[in-house]
Amino acid sequence: MTNNTAFAELMAFQRQTEALGNVAERLGWDQETMMPRGAADQRGEEMAAIEGVLHARRTDPRIAGWLAAAEVSDAAGAAQLRLIRRSYDRSVKVPADLAEALARLTSVAQGIWAEARAAGNVAAFLPTLAEVLALKRQEAAALAEGGDLYDALIDDYEPGATAESLGAMFGRMRPRLVSLREKVLGKPAPQKIEGHFSTDSQMRMARDLGTAFGYDWSRGRMDLAVHPFSSGGGDDSRITTRIVETDPFNCFYSTIHEVGHSSYELAIDPDYAMTPIGHGCSMGVHESQSRIYENQIGRGRAFTGWMFEQMRERFGEFGVRSADEFYAIVNRVQPGFIRTEADEVHYNLHIMMRFDLERALVRGDLGVNDLEAAWNDRFKADFGVAVDQPAHGLLQDVHWSCGLFGYFPTYTLGNVYAGCLHQALRVAVPDLDDQLAAGDTSAATGWLRETLQRHGGLREPRATIAQACGFDPHEGPLLDYLEAKFAGLYGL
Template identity: 35%
Template sequence: MRMSAVQARLERYLELMKKMKSYEEALGVLYWDMRTGAPRKGLETRAEVVGVLSTELFKLGTSSEMGELLAALSEREAFESLSRVHQRSVTENKKEYDRSKKIPPELYQKYVVLASQAETAWEECKPKSDFETFRPYLEQVVSYQKQFIELWGYEDNKYDTLLDSYEPGMTVKKLDAVFGALREKLVPLVAAIAEKPPLDTSFMRRKVPTERQRAFSEYILKEIGYDFAAGRLDPTTHPFATGLNPGDVRVTTRYIEDDFKNALFSTIHEGGHALYEQNISPELIGTNLCTGTSMGIHESQSRLWENMIGRSRPFWERYYGELQRMTPELGDVALDDFYRAVNEVKASLIRTEADELTYNLHIMVRYELEKLLMNDELQVADLPEAWNAKYKEYLGIEPPNHELGVLQDVHWSGGGFGYFPSYSLGNMYAAQMMAAMREALPSFDADVAAGRFEPIKAWLTDKIYKHGRLLTPSEVIRNVAGAELDPTFLTDYLEKKYKEIYKL
């Protein structure tokens, strides 16, 4: 193929990509609006709008023109003439094209509308603990997921296909081994802590007005480097971050007056996601590479900032005085007591409120149930009973209602099956990244204790953020740590931290 022809095809390909990214950005704004205050009466119609736009986006990505362009640009001579960015864009897009082409557009549109309606139904049913009203929506979502798996194909386990959507290359076999290694180390540690006298954390339930929580949340976001000129903070039912482009990355949180740490750490968590998205290289804007490379790598940043920095002693040596000044309700609480309280280990019902140590057990519950559902070993109608049994087995506690149990997460209503393992993978990536960063930045603790986050953010940007999806998850962790993912970094970090806190 002549170079002029290659260039012409590349330009047309980039035009299509830019158009697709425009649709994605519009859909991102619509989704954000639906979850942050859109009028309830308009949500059903909005779901239809989302369905139409999503289908148009889907059609663009699976069009015959896109297929012809990808095929031509994938030919060896043409491919080798492309820049590294364009090669990676074509490779990723072809994988997505081949996968999406197997889904009929009309089936996809019905699914998108259903998923949007299911999320709205979940929001209404959760506070009422009403699983039976929500069940038909979830049954349909699960049915669509199974149809997609059959269309996409699979080798060893049906669930592998869903895992690969969020963490390329991940399989049930690999994940079972990783979770097994975590259980072996963490269960004895949790048991040892359970034998210690419980910490007095009653002051954490003091009522803190929403406005004070909001002010401190905004302050902390600015301190860690979140750019408010390229984002905003809003309340929602289930916190999330939306990256429309590096110049517009929005963060949400949930304020609970008698549980101020919920908003505080949710804000830092979502802020970690946002720092990733705000610092992607400008050269990737308008391409399919202008996003995080995988859910696991994305979660590594939210968990790193929330837990490994945000719950660390150096962090609160710097910011506890500010918290007390802005939140006088904590004026009589000593720093040591506060530090131990935000790192308390206690079996809990809610995943988003779980401590670092038991968090992975919450993920294992969901992982086990998802595998059963997708392999026809569990029916949606039996999900609440199975959920409660798993919580009893893994955490020794049982939900008193569905709001605190099977209805607590939004993910399944939107079809996010295969997503939950990303949280645990994020913890593992984060611990390995932290070890590498501490080695590269000997003044790490001193910088955190002084509120100097510029060196940390610069290092993360150089190693992770700026690359977007240009690097694969394996390439990212090798770029950071010079090795593949190793779960022992997480267990070593947790053992050291919690043995010190609980004096084991």
């Protein structure tokens, strides 16, 4: 790193900002896992207060001077300046009172959403959603400066992506996904898993799955949440999961998914700690890690064979006769309501629906009061099933209550990136299945750690994937993988 005084002063200032951001993130983790329900309004004020401090730091006029004067001679330093400049340029466009209002409202809104979801009462949530959307549209207008509002929000999560580029990608993917789904659904479906799997037993196996995927428990922990998530980085990255006692896969694959996210953060070069490049470089790249852990590795034939034996040891005979049968059950294709429980064939169709709906909301083409009907109509058209309750429809995802408009498309980007990474991984580790069949993921996770995770935000998102894979990312490897996998499973 350079000894340039301006750069050193900028990085010292940024280190404090990063530390305060970590405190804010920990407050969010607490809200979803430990906080008493009656504390919601107070937490909203706390979040608004810390956002006010963070916004003031991110827009401090000294940053412009430091950026102008700073000199660096290495890639890491250049990346630090790139990300600080990007944050500063975006932050100065957003008024401080708007940033605080959004932090306050979205903190409270999450509790309102959770209560409405539990009660199946969409009407109880819509006024709050309308308030969140109004503030997000104000923020988008400030950021876009006359450009597309939705693009401005997408850029928060996947720099360089646009609604046009994402829509084009979805347009290329949809025909092959729909064709594959029709072929698969024309075949007999595997049985569902049945039985009772206690919370304690599931949590013990979930912890062992985390260990199998290399999760560092000395710098992490696992708790329960309504909507599983991971939180934090550096030396403190935590995961959550959820329990359905009749469906252990819900817990097991949520855990593996969140371990993928958290392991990315924990693997970043410690020299980057408490700096802008000490985080995952985008939500799409982040999702690539959780999805390759969960799907290509965790739902593959080799690893599910090991999982089958683990379940027999822990739960005894649970109605599944063989590892091949277990593999088929884990990958059962069905047009279900819940995105987070969707099979790999249907998952991206869920994202495409949400992409279209939230883009229409942000652009003003769809009103909040018409959203439930639009959701239900679109779901019936895309999945052939009528939504039976709000928790299976509009109220299933936490994202809009948090103000995360523009986030959903990064899930499919993550799948696309994971498809590319998986193709490269298979070339790099030709005996991968032999290791996974023994429950040893270290070759896979080690390759991901060295080629991608340890670099954090050093490169732009697409460049991060291209550097790891050796080719520019595109949807082809994912679609080829899905067609090959499910053709084998269903005898297509």
